[in-house]
Amino acid sequence: MSQTTHSPTDIALHTAPSFVDTVRRRQSYRDFLPAPVPGPLLREVLTDAQCSPSNCNTQPWNMHIVSGQTRQDLSRALHEANKQGQVSPDFFWDEKAYRGAYGERRQEQGGIYYRNLGVARDDLDGRAAAGARNFSFFGAPHVAMLFMPTVGDGVRVAGDLGMYGQTFLLALAARGLGGVPQTVLGLYADTVRDVLGISPDLKLLYGISFGYPDLGAASNRTPMGRADLSESVTFHS
Known part of the structure; x- marks a missing residue:
């Protein structure tokens, strides 16, 4: 049976978890309850989220939160663009460019997601339908689109938007909410x-669908694992 961490009425009485609990329990949810x-x-x-650090305190994030009728209009437009293959990314993207351990982790995440949904590896229609759920924002009542100005090669500003997005996600988690970053929306x-x-001067990096997670949904059954520190951290002394 579907359930949520906290109802909107309970949230005011909710005592925020510790920072450690918030960070380690946060996960990317791919099914949400309809309550805004x-x-x-x-x-x-x-x-x-506004307290996030940024290069020289430039605070370059431009967050557009989409809800209600506009959310429905955006969802329809995205489904149609996906159906017609009308991609228009502001930044290059090639998932096949992830090689070695990075590619293995990407494939592992996809395998867990499709298995939880009951979609076989050779079920191309099923996999396409599962992927298209991105454009319905996984049922979330809100989606945040993160835009950035063009500054140099964009890498520094994109890093700032990454820190902003993480703070936003942790702030959601601390209040019993959840979100999922979606690179595909930026395509x-x-x-x-x-x-x-929105002006073409602002470039879309990614989106975050968010709301009250549906903890009973199959897609939310398995939190993704993390690599051992030895695989990503090197100590010099």
Whole structure:
């Protein structure tokens, strides 16, 4: 039976978990309950995210939160663009470029997700339908689109948006909410800009669908593992 961590009425009484608990329990959810996040609660999350560090305190993030009818309009436009193959990324993307351990981790994540949904490896239609759920925002009532200005090669600004997105996700988790970063939304930048009326001067890096996670959904059954520290950290002394 579907359930959520906290109801909107309970959240005001919710005592925030420790930082350690928040970081280690956060996961990317791919099914959400339809209840919207109350405005005051969302403002608390955004206020936390605004405390993110950035290069020279430039704070280059431009967050566009889409809900209600506009969310439905955006979802329809994205599904149509996906169906027509009308990709328009602002930044190069090639998932096959992930090799070695990086490629293995990517494949492992995909394998767990499809198995939880009951989609076989050779079920191409099923895999396509599962992938298209991105454009319905996994049922989340809100999606945040993260845009950035063009500065140099963009790497520094993109790093700032990554830190902002992580703070946003942790602020959600601390309040019993959840989100999922979605690179694929950034592959349809022109579509998103057209629906939202955003200047082409702002570049779309990624999106985050968010809300109250549906903890009973099969897609949320298995938190992804993490590599041992020895695989990613080198100590010099």
